[in-house]
Amino acid sequence: MKKSILALAVITTLFSALQADDIADMKAEIEALNKKVVSLEKNQKRTKKTLSAVKKHDAFDNVKFGIDFRNAVDVIDYKGTDANGNDVSGSNSSLLTSRLYLTMASSPMKGLVFKGKLAVYSTWGSHLYVDDPALKDWAASSKPSDTVMRVKEAYFLYSNKIGSQPISVSIGRRPSTEGFLANYRENDPKPGSPSAHTTNVEVNAAMVMFDWSRFVQGAYTKLVYGRAHTGAIENVYGTTGTATQPWAGAYAETASEDENVDFFVMPGMAYNDGQYEVMYQWAHIFNTKGQNNDSSLAYADSIKVASGSADLLSLSFKMNGVGDEISDFLDETILFASFAMTNYNPKDGYSLLGSTSSESGSSIWLGAVIPDGFTDSGRFGFEYNQGSKYWTPMTWAEDTAIGSKIAVRGSAYEAYWNFNLFGVKYLPSQIRYTYVQHDYTPNINCAGWIPVEEVDITASDLRFAVSYKY
Amino acid sequence: MTIYKKAAMATLLGLSLLGTTLSADANKGQKIYQKKLQSQCGFSGAVFAAKNDQATWEEAKDAGTLGEAMTEVCPAGADFFSGDKFQNKYSEHLYDFVYKFASDSGNIPSC
Numbered sequence: 001m002k003k004s005i006l007a008l009a010v011i012t013t014l015f016s017a018l019q020a021d022d023i024a025d026m027k028a029e030i031e032a033l034n035k036k037v038v039s040l041e042k043n044q045k046r047t048k049k050t051l052s053a054v055k056k057h058d059a060f061d062n063v064k065f066g067i068d069f070r071n072a073v074d075v076i077d078y079k080g081t082d083a084n085g086n087d088v089s090g091s092n093s094s095l096l097t098s099r100l101y102l103t104m105a106s107s108p109m110k111g112l113v114f115k116g117k118l119a120v121y122s123t124w125g126s127h128l129y130v131d132d133p134a135l136k137d138w139a140a141s142s143k144p145s146d147t148v149m150r151v152k153e154a155y156f157l158y159s160n161k162i163g164s165q166p167i168s169v170s171i172g173r174r175p176s177t178e179g180f181l182a183n184y185r186e187n188d189p190k191p192g193s194p195s196a197h198t199t200n201v202e203v204n205a206a207m208v209m210f211d212w213s214r215f216v217q218g219a220y221t222k223l224v225y226g227r228a229h230t231g232a233i234e235n236v237y238g239t240t241g242t243a244t245q246p247w248a249g250a251y252a253e254t255a256s257e258d259e260n261v262d263f264f265v266m267p268g269m270a271y272n273d274g275q276y277e278v279m280y281q282w283a284h285i286f287n288t289k290g291q292n293n294d295s296s297l298a299y300a301d302s303i304k305v306a307s308g309s310a311d312l313l314s315l316s317f318k319m320n321g322v323g324d325e326i327s328d329f330l331d332e333t334i335l336f337a338s339f340a341m342t343n344y345n346p347k348d349g350y351s352l353l354g355s356t357s358s359e360s361g362s363s364i365w366l367g368a369v370i371p372d373g374f375t376d377s378g379r380f381g382f383e384y385n386q387g388s389k390y391w392t393p394m395t396w397a398e399d400t401a402i403g404s405k406i407a408v409r410g411s412a413y414e415a416y417w418n419f420n421l422f423g424v425k426y427l428p429s430q431i432r433y434t435y436v437q438h439d440y441t442p443n444i445n446c447a448g449w450i451p452v453e454e455v456d457i458t459a460s461d462l463r464f465a466v467s468y469k470y
Numbered sequence: 471m472t473i474y475k476k477a478a479m480a481t482l483l484g485l486s487l488l489g490t491t492l493s494a495d496a497n498k499g500q501k502i503y504q505k506k507l508q509s510q511c512g513f514s515g516a517v518f519a520a521k522n523d524q525a526t527w528e529e530a531k532d533a534g535t536l537g538e539a540m541t542e543v544c545p546a547g548a549d550f551f552s553g554d555k556f557q558n559k560y561s562e563h564l565y566d567f568v569y570k571f572a573s574d575s576g577n578i579p580s581c
Contacts, residue, residue: 048525052525052574055523055524055574056523056573056574058576059574059575060576062576064576064577064578105578106578107578113578115578189497190497217508217509272504273504273505273508273509274501274503274504274505274506274508275505320501320505321505325555377495425495
């Protein structure tokens with residue numbers, strides 16, 4: 001019995017000793033594992049930090065491209081009377097177009113941004129190169145023509161502070177088309193830079209922007225100076241040059257009255273709290289094209305010459321949501337109203353818009369954009385424009401096949417439905433109907449030498465458009 | 471109206487009605503920020519979104535703490551971020567917006 005007890009005691013002691021060893025080993029292993037876990041966690045944090053830094057760096061270490069590719073069919077009708085009072089009409093049952101915007105953006109450092117937009121806007125089966133006389137640099141990417149890719153926008157923007165005053169400087173081909181209020185009819189959530197009521201043209205300019213938002217919410221003023229038209233100059237090697245004098249005259253201004261057309265524009269936001277926006281804009285155009293009244297000149301030589309100046313002024317109000325959370329419908333409703341004036345002032349011996357004296361015109365533009373009620377993000381839009389006899393804004397790049405409806409000297413009515421095809425947000429689409437009644441000579445392109453006369457012309461454009469946008 | 475117009479109209483109408491999926495919208499989120507938060511937070515939506523990287527915004531959303539994460543960035547908006555409307559109506563659009571313009575998104579806001 002004693003032997004058995006002794007044996008049991010020895011076994012127990014040995015087992016306990018062994019168990020104690022195992023526990024100690026396990027403890028040591030757990031400790032080692034804990035250390036490893038801590039080390040791994042540290043490594044993971046470091047890796048995450050590095051990855052985040054690499055991602056941040058790489059995200060901006062490139063040019064970011066975007067695509068806006070739209071295909072559309074426009075059904076167009078014109079009706080009017082000719083000089084003898086006879087009815088005349090014109091139509092196109094299917095103007096088929098494709099418009100490709102290749103957008104670019106890069107920001108190599110904080111406060112410095114480059115943005116660009118290359119554009120091809122063509123009719124299906126177009127001629128190789130379309131060089132219609134009235135088609136100029138200021139609308140070349142905005143009117144369907146050929147399949148040539150053109151620069152619609154390319155500019156950089158540098159933002160910094162002078163003391164406590166935020167300031168931005170930019171130069172290049174500006175985002176000067178489809179500006180404030182015109183973006184809804186273009187089914188684009190973001191407007192371009194200016195007020196679309198008076199200016200909608202592709203231009204190159206330098207800009208300085210002062211941000212006043214520390215005084216008034218959302219307020220800023222931009223000062224923009226640019227050139228809409230380069231006057232007559234000798235060609236790239238000089239038309240007066242000879243083989244022995246290749247330098248002679250290259251790019252020199254000619255004696256022609258076809259002067260540079262420069263402009264100064266001051267667009268600004270007076271107030272913007274996200275719901276209420278008030279935008280103002282003043283533009284002064286130098287050397288506006290008109291007619292020299294010297295009767296000794298042939299007609300062809302007397303027109304398209306520097307004839308005076310023009311001033312364009314607009315004041316626009318937009319309500320982004322009616323009331324505050326009264327209903328989803330009202331929250332999503334946008335209402336806007338805009339008033340604008342133009343004044344063309346010819347110099348002595350010249351005429352603008354067929355007049356030798358200063359002529360003013362005015363316009364109103366009203367709009368409502370409401371949820372369609374049966375698709376998630378579909379919207380119905382309704383717009384009305386009315387312009388007087390001498391109303392002459394510079395909106396010749398407006399993307400309306402029948403010409404700028406905002407520039408109407410008469411009345412324009414428009415309804416559109418913006419929706420996402422199949423409910424896919426990358427396939428924004430539109431059905432738009434525009435009806436224009438011209439009571440005076442239509443202002444559809446730059447033609448300050450054309451007299452404004454009473455007419456009775458109607459034009460309509462029914463557009464179906466489907467886009468891919470990413 | 472010509473047969474051509476009618477056919478095109480009917481086709482587009484039909485196609486558009488095939489899909490009416492509800493989806494979050496970054497533009498809507500930006501609009502909500504501008505309207506409801508910008509004056510309180512004191513900085514633009516782009517600055518707000520860039521306060522965090524995409525992973526941080528995503529983790530907060532997955533953990534159901536997006537409101538808290540946004541409050542950290544803009545303490546003045548605490549009441550808004552803890553409200554029912556934020557949870558039920560605005561959070562998805564705001565998330566889409568902040569994710570799109572997060573500090574490592576590479577997206578450059580409009581000037």
